[in-house]
Amino acid sequence: xxxxxxxxxxxxxxxxxxxxxxxxxxxxxxxxxxxxxxxxxxxxxxxxxxxxxxxxxxxxxxxxxxxxxxxxxxxxxxxxxxxxxxxxxxxxxxxxxxxxxxxxxxxxxxxxxxxxxxxxxxxxxxxxxxxxxxxxxxxxxxxxxxxxxxxxxxxxxxxxxxxxxxxxxxxxxxxxxxxxxxxxxxxxxxxxxxxxxxxxxxxxx
Numbered sequence: 001x002x003x004x005x006x007x008x009x010x011x012x013x014x015x016x017x018x019x020x021x022x023x024x025x026x027x028x029x030x031x032x033x034x035x036x037x038x039x040x041x042x043x044x045x046x047x048x049x050x051x052x053x054x055x056x057x058x059x060x061x062x063x064x065x066x067x068x069x070x071x072x073x074x075x076x077x078x079x080x081x082x083x084x085x086x087x088x089x090x091x092x093x094x095x096x097x098x099x100x101x102x103x104x105x106x107x108x109x110x111x112x113x114x115x116x117x118x119x120x121x122x123x124x125x126x127x128x129x130x131x132x133x134x135x136x137x138x139x140x141x142x143x144x145x146x147x148x149x150x151x152x153x154x155x156x157x158x159x160x161x162x163x164x165x166x167x168x169x170x171x172x173x174x175x176x177x178x179x180x181x182x183x184x185x186x187x188x189x190x191x192x193x194x195x196x197x198x199x200x201x202x203x204x205x
Contacts, residue, residue, distance in 0.1 A: 163188035
């Protein structure tokens with residue numbers, strides 16, 4: 001027998017019992033004078049009937065308003081100024097010094113060094129050109145030789161011009177080097193006394 005047949009059989013038996021029970025109750029109530037009480041017999045559930053499902057909660061058609069999102073504003077960082085590079089001054093290379101040309105020796109003069117070793121200041125004259133020298137000083141000069149080969153040389157004590165020496169001779173040749181040395185030597189009269197005065201000597205250098 002199938003489940004459905006069993007279910008219908010149980011229903012029929014329950015209905016029959018209910019009818020019999022109802023008649024008995026009605027009879028007893030008639031005798032006692034009380035209204036009959038109906039006895040309800042629950043029916044067995046149909047095994048093929050699906051159980052009632054709970055209704056899903058009805059969602060409101062109107063959506064609830066969403067709270068407006070508050071955007072927090074983060075302050076932007078202050079930009080750090082980029083330091084400007086200090087310009088490096090360009091160094092212009094200094095031009096190489098141009099070597100001075102080697103002077104060409106003159107062939108029409110004599111090269112003379114005059115040195116004063118006298119104790120006082122003297123004046124030296126050679127072929128009409130004069131130089132004043134302090135004690136211990138020297139000077140390099142160019143002397144034009146005398147055309148007649150008679151070079152005039154003189155030296156004088158500046159403080160006592162009467163003291164000194166002078167001479168003329170063939171002292172210099174063009175293109176050559178000489179030294180005129182002024183030195184003290186006795187033979188000068190000063191205040192009725194004989195003292196050392198300036199004298200000169202010409203030497204090839």
